[in-house]
Amino acid sequence: xxxxxxxxxxxxxxxxxxxxxxxxxxxxxxxxxxxxxxxxxxxxxxxxxxxxxxxxxxxxxxxxxxxxxxxxxxxxxxxxxxxxxxxxxxxxxxxxxxxxxxxxxxxxxxxxxxxxxxxxxx
Amino acid sequence: xxxxxxxxxxxxxxxxxxxxxxxxxxxxxxxxxxxxxxxxxxxxxxxxxxxxxxxxxxxxxxxxxxxxxxxxxxxxxxxxxxxxxxxxxxxxxxxxxxxxxxxxxxxxxxxxx
Numbered sequence: 001x002x003x004x005x006x007x008x009x010x011x012x013x014x015x016x017x018x019x020x021x022x023x024x025x026x027x028x029x030x031x032x033x034x035x036x037x038x039x040x041x042x043x044x045x046x047x048x049x050x051x052x053x054x055x056x057x058x059x060x061x062x063x064x065x066x067x068x069x070x071x072x073x074x075x076x077x078x079x080x081x082x083x084x085x086x087x088x089x090x091x092x093x094x095x096x097x098x099x100x101x102x103x104x105x106x107x108x109x110x111x112x113x114x115x116x117x118x119x120x121x122x
Numbered sequence: 123x124x125x126x127x128x129x130x131x132x133x134x135x136x137x138x139x140x141x142x143x144x145x146x147x148x149x150x151x152x153x154x155x156x157x158x159x160x161x162x163x164x165x166x167x168x169x170x171x172x173x174x175x176x177x178x179x180x181x182x183x184x185x186x187x188x189x190x191x192x193x194x195x196x197x198x199x200x201x202x203x204x205x206x207x208x209x210x211x212x213x214x215x216x217x218x219x220x221x222x223x224x225x226x227x228x229x230x231x232x233x234x235x
Contacts, residue, residue, distance in 0.1 A: 004165075031220050033222055033223075035225075042212075042225055042226070042227035042228060043212065043214075043225035043228075044225075045222040045223070045224070048221070048222045050220075056221075056222060059222070091165060091166065093166075095220050096220070097220050109154070109171075109173065109218060109220055110168055110171065111156075111168075111223065112168070113158070113165040113166040113167070114165050115163075115164060115165040116165050
């Protein structure tokens with residue numbers, strides 16, 4: 001697609017329910033990232049995919065959080081048994097996964113962000 | 123560990139005035155540095171980035187940033203601010219453009235007439 005898309009744009013859920021957030025990266029981008037933006041915490045890295053594998057899951061805050069990526073494209077972030085502290089904006093980004101470009105470190109080394117999913121846990 | 127500090131939480135400038143947003147980073151190697159802007163309810167848009175070479179980087183919307191290794195800084199500047207520049211600005215650092223970024227906590231810019 002033309003840009004990174006995320007769905008839903010807004011999600012309200014009750015504490016204890018599971019939620020799934022979806023990210024569609026830019027076509028051809030092999031690297032995909034999930035970040036969380038919450039008041040007082042700023043932007044925090046959650047997990048990163050290169051292709052379908054996740055070399056870095058270090059940012060996942062608990063085992064209630066998981067993510068997968070299939071076909072090297074769409075990714076789903078799942079939060080089980082949601083808690084109120086999970087309320088945040090979840091941002092997805094993608095990059096080409098390749099180095100270089102027309103200039104060193106050109107457009108191939110840029111992360112493009114989606115509009116985010118605003119999650120509210122009541 | 124990498125870290126990014128944006129010392130100013132909120133800055134207010136008059137339209138037409140110059141702007142400088144500060145960013146300091148802590149990093150063990152040559153960093154990849156980025157500035158992103160976020161308008162209310164929107165995702166992040168890349169303003170500019172530095173990987174190597176000329177330490178003065180030009181970006182979109184008339185913004186520029188200067189990398190100063192000796193000061194571990196990457197400050198964002200604009201000579202004349204427009205009301206549409208009101209937004210939140212984030213500085214970020216990474217090993218490369220293809221690895222997770224560490225973000226500062228952001229600086230909110232307000233523009234007054």
